[in-house]
Amino acid sequence: MIVGAGLAGMTAAHELRDRDLVVIEKEDRVGGRTLSGRHGEYWYNSGAQFVWDKRTLALCRELGLDVIDGDGARAAIFVRGRLVEAANPYALLAKMPLSAREKLDFGLTIRRLRRLADRMPSLDRRRLDGQSLADLMGSTTPFTRQILDNVTENGAGLGIDEVSGWIGLAYAIHLFGGDVNDTLKAVRGGTQAITQTVAERLDPERLVLGVAVTQVTVEPEGVAVSYRRNGEVETLQARHCILAAPAPAVLEMVPGLPADKRAALERMQPYTEGLNVAWMTDESGPMPWDRLLAVPVLGASFELFSNNAYFARRRDGERRPGGTFVTLSISGEKARGFSALSDEEIRRAQVADLKRMFPSAGEVLDRARVRVERWRALPRFRKGWLADQQVIRAPFGHLHFCGDYTAQPGTPGAVGSGYHAAQAVRAALEA
Ligand SMILES: Cc1cc2nc3c(=O)[nH]c(=O)nc-3n(C[C@H](O)[C@H](O)[C@H](O)COP(=O)(O)OP(=O)(O)OC[C@H]3O[C@@H](n4cnc5c(N)ncnc54)[C@H](O)[C@@H]3O)c2cc1C
Structure with missing residues (x-):
């Protein structure tokens, strides 16, 4: 059983499509925070815009997307009332309507963060995560803070003073790297095509849309999933359940969550x-x-x-x-x-x-x-978040958890965690 047909839940459904499986989704569509529409020859994304990580790209390939x-896109920014464009981020910085001191400070801050990121594999992740991005940046001009605030707020839901340094670093350097395009x-x-294509390949009877799960109860031999359909509460018994709903919904649905897990989930809120x-x-x-x-x-x-x-x-x-x-x-x-x-x-x-x-x-x-x-839109990846990650991810009986909030911001976190939850269930079923 999978609860939630966003990217995480549908990735898990794809991985377990050979198994006896039911997906329950409260909306009458799949996709969650991916939602796409059409305008003639064009599509648009009202939710997630971009994909980039290896696992999501591999899933798209497998689905024939x-x-x-x-x-070929030009680097650009709208700043101080002007749209500035250039061939690359370095030329863009030179053209921005900033003082020489602001340009120098911004360039040096990005260089400092890049060097730190290059050393990331050998660095202690916990140490980076225990500090905010602002702590890692050190003293900077208000402009450097403003632009990096914009970038981390859009990517990770928090500004530089609050976001985990480990998470914020990747967003900060990405926008001004040579490989951004x-x-x-x-x-x-559109991004929603990922979940729509998974849905097309599932037996229609296995995908239940427009039904909200009200309670998920962990039992000794499995999990009981209750939902309301046509005014009546129904309950399904599952050997394993993957809960692929956002953290606030998990808190509402699951009674008896271990106290440390509940506290860690609460810290991801409010989205x-x-x-x-x-x-x-x-x-x-x-x-x-x-x-x-x-x-x-x-x-x-x-x-x-x-x-x-x-x-x-x-x-x-x-x-x-x-x-x-x-x-x-x-x-x-x-x-x-x-x-x-x-x-x-x-x-x-x-x-x-x-x-x-x-x-x-x-x-x-x-x-x-x-x-x-x-x-x-986004869960809060605050500094110190990594200390919670193990607890957030840990299964509770036969109940498994996935979704961006369990792994990292955005589609990489959703797809990656959905994949891993499915592998854990497969291993348990085969054991
Ligand atoms: C405007 C916007 C732009 C974004 N841009 C990007 C981007 O460019 N790149 C990127 O990587 N990420 C981006 N993101 C983030 C990305 O969309 C999410 O991280 C990702 O889609 C989360 O997937 P998920 O499966 O973890 O959660 P969700 O997509 O939230 O899926 C959870 C599902 O659970 C269902 N559910 C909840 N409660 C119940 C219940 N009681 N019963 C049954 N079902 C339930 C929900 O309806 C939903 O379908 C953006 C997000 C927004 C909102």
């Missing part, structure tokens, strides 16, 4: 609030964002501009009319500011900022259709 890299990869059709606006445009020719892929945005109503259509054009080699991009704020603070606003009010606020970024595209932006998605 086309993964496209971001080669190679690591920003997209699945053709950050996130807002994603997908923009569907109808232009007939080139646009100023055509060569941009992922643009950090400072001082606006969103924090990242992600050009989903870039990938389709790169693969197809032609620029068809129209396009899709998304604006994201997943650090909590910006999204919270929007929580009381209607979709239309959000659109108006963001279109004003998009026009500051792309002044020549006003008419196309005014005509664009939008889809607004609000999320409980």
Whole structure:
């Protein structure tokens, strides 16, 4: 039995597809925090944007999905009211509207962090994790702090003062590394295609959608899973259960969790609030964002501009009319500011900022259709998190746990932990 049909749960389902298996998902779709839509020839991602780690790429290959890299995209950032573009991150830094001292400080901080990351295999992970990224950075200018805050908040849900140094380091150096376009990869059709393809290959009777599990009880010989269907509570007995729901749902569902596990799960909360606006445009020719892929945005109503259509054009080699991009704020603070606003009010606020970024595209932006998605986006990978990891991951009887919060932020954590949970169940069944 698997509870939750996000990336973690569906990876586990794929690995165990030869077994007697049922997946129960409370929404009437698979994908969890991956959610993709279509606009003519183009797709967009209202949830996770990019994939990059080996295990996720291998899963995509196995499922026959086309993964496209971001080669050829220009480095860019919106800072101090200006969109700055360059051929690579180093040239970008030189062009940014910053003082000489700010540029030097930023360059030296990234170099320091890179050197630390290069030594990472030989370093004590716990020591890095016991400090925040800000501790590792040392004294820096407010600008260096602002940009690295943007990067770690979007990747790991926390700013530099709180995020685990071990987790934050990877995000901090990634954006300003020479390989950024190679690591920003997209699945053709959208990230949700991963779970949708797994679902297509499962026997439809094994996938139960639109049914929320209310309680998961560990018993001596297995696990009892209760859910509400047509107003009635039903219970299924399973020899093993993989719980692939987010940490707050686990806390609600499982009575009698060991106290140390409960405390560790509580420390992953609350997940950050996130807002994603997908923009569907109808232009007939080139646009100023055509060569941009992922643009950090400072001082606006969103924090990242992600050009989903870039990938389709790169693969197809032609620029068809129209396009899709998304604006994201997943650090909590910006999204919270929007929580009381209607979709239309959000659109108006963001279109004003998009026009500051792309002044020549006003008419196309005014005509664009939008889809607004609000999320409980990311668990909190605070400093000291590694000390909790063993406890968070540990099975409880025949109940196994997976999901990004058990491993590392994002799709690598979800897919990797789903894979490992499935292997643990297989080994137990075969033993
Ligand atoms: C806007 C946004 C952008 C992101 N961008 C990226 C990115 O570019 N790259 C990246 O790697 N990551 C990104 N992420 C993070 C990534 O989406 C997640 O880390 C990953 O999808 C988590 O997968 P999961 O399976 O662990 O959890 P989820 O996707 O949350 O899946 C859990 C599933 O459990 C189900 N569930 C919950 N409670 C119950 C219940 N009681 N009964 C039955 N089912 C239940 C949920 O409905 C859900 O389907 C982004 C996230 C957001 C929100």
